[in-house]
Amino acid sequence: MTTTVNTDEIAPAVLEARDLTKHFQARGRGAVSGGRRLARPGKPGPVVHAVDDVSLALPPAYVTSVVGESGSGKSTLARMLAGLITPTSGELLVHGKAVAGRRRRMVEYAKAVQMVLQDPFASLNPIHDVRYHLSRPFLVHGLADRGPDLDAKIASVLERVALTPADAYLRKFPHELSGGQRQRVAIARALAVEPQVLLADEPVSMLDVSIRLGVLNLLADLRDRERLAILYITHDIASARYLADEIVVMYAGQVVESGAAVQVTDSPAHPYTQLLLSAAPDPARATPVTLRGRGSPPRALAPPSGCRFHTRCPHAMAICAERMPPAFPAGPGHVSSCWLLDAGADGGLREPGEER
Amino acid sequence: MTGEALLEIQGLCVDYGLGPDAVHAVDGADLVLHRGEALGLAGESGSGKSTLAMAATRLLRPPGVITGGDVRLHSDNGAVVDLLEADFAGLRVLRWSQVSLVLQSAMNALNPVFTIRAQLTDALTAHLPQLSKRDRLARAVELLEMVGISGDRLGSHPHELSGGMRQRVMIAMALALRPQVVIMDEPTTALDVVTQREILEELKELRDQFGFAILFITHDLSLLIEIADSIAVMYAGRLVERAPAASLFKAPRHPYTLGLLSSFPPLHGPRIPMTGIPGSPPDLRQLPSGCVFHPRCRFAFDRCAAEAPPLVTIGTGGSRLVACWQQAPDRPVPAEIAAPEPDQQLLPLTTAPAQKETTPVTGAASAATAAAAEHGSPA
Numbered sequence A: 001m002t003t004t005v006n007t008d009e010i011a012p013a014v015l016e017a018r019d020l021t022k023h024f025q026a027r028g029r030g031a032v033s034g035g036r037r038l039a040r041p042g043k044p045g046p047v048v049h050a051v052d053d054v055s056l057a058l059p060p061a062y063v064t065s066v067v068g069e070s071g072s073g074k075s076t077l078a079r080m081l082a083g084l085i086t087p088t089s090g091e092l093l094v095h096g097k098a099v100a101g102r103r104r105r106m107v108e109y110a111k112a113v114q115m116v117l118q119d120p121f122a123s124l125n126p127i128h129d130v131r132y133h134l135s136r137p138f139l140v141h142g143l144a145d146r147g148p149d150l151d152a153k154i155a156s157v158l159e160r161v162a163l164t165p166a167d168a169y170l171r172k173f174p175h176e177l178s179g180g181q182r183q184r185v186a187i188a189r190a191l192a193v194e195p196q197v198l199l200a201d202e203p204v205s206m207l208d209v210s211i212r213l214g215v216l217n218l219l220a221d222l223r224d225r226e227r228l229a230i231l232y233i234t235h236d237i238a239s240a241r242y243l244a245d246e247i248v249v250m251y252a253g254q255v256v257e258s259g260a261a262v263q264v265t266d267s268p269a270h271p272y273t274q275l276l277l278s279a280a281p282d283p284a285r286a287t288p289v290t291l292r293g294r295g296s297p298p299r300a301l302a303p304p305s306g307c308r309f310h311t312r313c314p315h316a317m318a319i320c321a322e323r324m325p326p327a328f329p330a331g332p333g334h335v336s337s338c339w340l341l342d343a344g345a346d347g348g349l350r351e352p353g354e355e356r
Numbered sequence B: 001m002t003g004e005a006l007l008e009i010q011g012l013c014v015d016y017g018l019g020p021d022a023v024h025a026v027d028g029a030d031l032v033l034h035r036g037e038a039l040g041l042a043g044e045s046g047s048g049k050s051t052l053a054m055a056a057t058r059l060l061r062p063p064g065v066i067t068g069g070d071v072r073l074h075s076d077n078g079a080v081v082d083l084l085e086a087d088f089a090g091l092r093v094l095r096w097s098q099v100s101l102v103l104q105s106a107m108n109a110l111n112p113v114f115t116i117r118a119q120l121t122d123a124l125t126a127h128l129p130q131l132s133k134r135d136r137l138a139r140a141v142e143l144l145e146m147v148g149i150s151g152d153r154l155g156s157h158p159h160e161l162s163g164g165m166r167q168r169v170m171i172a173m174a175l176a177l178r179p180q181v182v183i184m185d186e187p188t189t190a191l192d193v194v195t196q197r198e199i200l201e202e203l204k205e206l207r208d209q210f211g212f213a214i215l216f217i218t219h220d221l222s223l224l225i226e227i228a229d230s231i232a233v234m235y236a237g238r239l240v241e242r243a244p245a246a247s248l249f250k251a252p253r254h255p256y257t258l259g260l261l262s263s264f265p266p267l268h269g270p271r272i273p274m275t276g277i278p279g280s281p282p283d284l285r286q287l288p289s290g291c292v293f294h295p296r297c298r299f300a301f302d303r304c305a306a307e308a309p310p311l312v313t314i315g316t317g318g319s320r321l322v323a324c325w326q327q328a329p330d331r332p333v334p335a336e337i338a339a340p341e342p343d344q345q346l347l348p349l350t351t352a353p354a355q356k357e358t359t360p361v362t363g364a365a366s367a368a369t370a371a372a373a374e375h376g377s378p379a
Helices: A074-081 A103-112 A130-140 A148-160 A179-191 A209-226 A237-243 A261-266 A271-279 A318-322 B049-056 B088-094 B116-127 B133-146 B151-155 B163-174 B193-210 B221-227 B245-250 B255-261 B302-306
Strands: A015-028 A043-058 A062-067 A089-094 A113-116 A197-201 A229-234 A246-251 A254-260 A328-331 A334-336 B005-016 B023-034 B038-042 B064-074 B080-082 B099-102 B181-185 B213-218 B230-235 B238-244
Touching: A015 A074, A043 A062, A043 A074, A043 A089, A043 A229, A043 A254, A062 A074, A062 A209, A062 A237, A074 A197, A074 A229, A103 A113, A113 A179, A130 A148, A130 A179, A148 A179, A179 A197, A179 A209, A197 A209, A209 A229, A209 A237, A209 B255, A229 A237, A237 A246, A237 A261, A246 A261, A246 A271, A254 A261, A254 A271, A254 A328, A271 B193, B005 B049, B005 B213, B023 B038, B023 B049, B023 B064, B023 B213, B023 B238, B038 B049, B038 B221, B049 B064, B049 B181, B049 B213, B099 B163, B116 B133, B116 B151, B116 B163, B133 B151, B133 B163, B163 B193, B193 B221, B213 B221, B221 B230, B221 B245, B230 B245, B230 B255, B238 B245, B238 B255
Parallel strands: A062 A229, A062 A246, A113 A197, A197 A229, B038 B213, B038 B230, B099 B181, B181 B213
Antiparallel strands: A015 A043, A015 A089, A246 A254, A254 A334, A328 A334, B005 B023, B005 B064, B064 B080, B230 B238
């Protein structure tokens, strides 16, 4: 089911994903799950539904945040958007033009879309210094000549991530930098090719608490100053609320709700978003937590029929197990895939079903 | 607010390495855990919070060296044991039966080649050799069901369980001998928020039921404020503040606590730009002079760079401790770190922090078993 994102007042998307789907074929190498053999050796096994029919638009100067638990498909989505893995179906459009072809176009695509990974301890090579890391994108993309030109460009990209004076960092190796500085170098490396889209997959979750906001503020800065389209992937809905213009909530490979960040967090329409918000740490919480929808996400090998949340949903109705809900409007620019919002259906609010 | 002292840590110093190159990971930490209390220990990575807990229970591995201090455990048979002086045999009796441990990564803490049954019954075999095999099995099933896992999963190997279930198994194992103190080192950090919340709720119920004290170590101060009775904040190996959870949240007294609190974006209210704390945590090999926080502190003045502030009691009630020169009586205190103490009766309900019901569990009916001498191998 397609969940389109409202982009009425916003500039046309730089990068757009339409109905992106990624299914991983489990190979029948005698793989066993939960005591059951998935397939005979050599035969193709069942399919892992990692991402199903996700549509997303990333406009310039705008932070879109994808929020979900582990296994919700948010990283697979980012890897498809970055061109690292090929979608099973669906298409990617850059400035409205479909991205086609393979390897040869990849360099061109990478110039427009760059990615920052979660762990700056692993994404920087420990045997190379900062200068080497930052010289690679310029040289690979032919954007600078070796010599003073390259040096000037490296210094300027370090400045853009507030690592100044640049000379103090050029000869440093990753182990000589703090976590926050390392992540800034990783961001600088992504910025070197002047991309229009920055995909940030959990960019702060490995960092110390006191320096996370510094990196989030840097991303907000890049959005405002350089009009970058940023995809911020996180499991921390509070940080998404802080940074993002729009929040997209994923569950079991599908988008269940999307809308303006504050609206989604202040008046969540989907029972899963409500569950996430009630479970999130909140020192200002006035009442004890009541979790409505205990349990864990379904196995991606055999997602439930209909709405994938219906097995946990406190409001589940008969229709939820039968048909997948389309995106219903839940407010201005706010959509949620939940049958509770189906105005055409009779009855209005339903009795909450069995609580799990 | 809670019972008498259970675990007293005084002036504990821990180094990594020896001689002039030693890194001072914990420097003069004073901490008291009371009976039935949930004490949160907050701090960033490298602040020494895990080292402190490991050293206090003598689980510290080389090159960690305890260079000073006192750790006293009030055992449930009335004896006071000096944990730093205790010999190996003495520690072996105390561990698990009096003090148990839940680690962050259950995948690594559980042995992948043994079933849950083998790992759950191992501690029972070691500490309670008089139990028959049938009783041990029954107790193992009881423990699993206590943490919400069906008893028939006893034959599972760790890889057959989800992350949340593995962490629940760890908690069940920690509670197997009804210890008085459970040390939890980032027990829910690797889990999703919904699972984390479920486990925290179960933990609260178990604590109400059995009355053990928890030392809960985490970097997530916002979580700690919800679940702990009182909170101690560590920075660069030193305790900088200790206060009841609600007071710490509403009226932090140390600039570092204030900075940490403003590093967690709120889930409600208008979105306002926040700054976190400028700079990064110091290199423990080259600590700043005086107060270790002064290079990142916006209230720092000349005394902060010269002298290290001691951890002293401030205000009335004796429940607040802070190590900051700004709180010294001879100076006006900056308004940000002088917010009035929350008076819980005057607070409007909507802004009241989550109130903990501090169930004073006196004489916690623990340990049928404490004195049981054991000679088996610890699990």
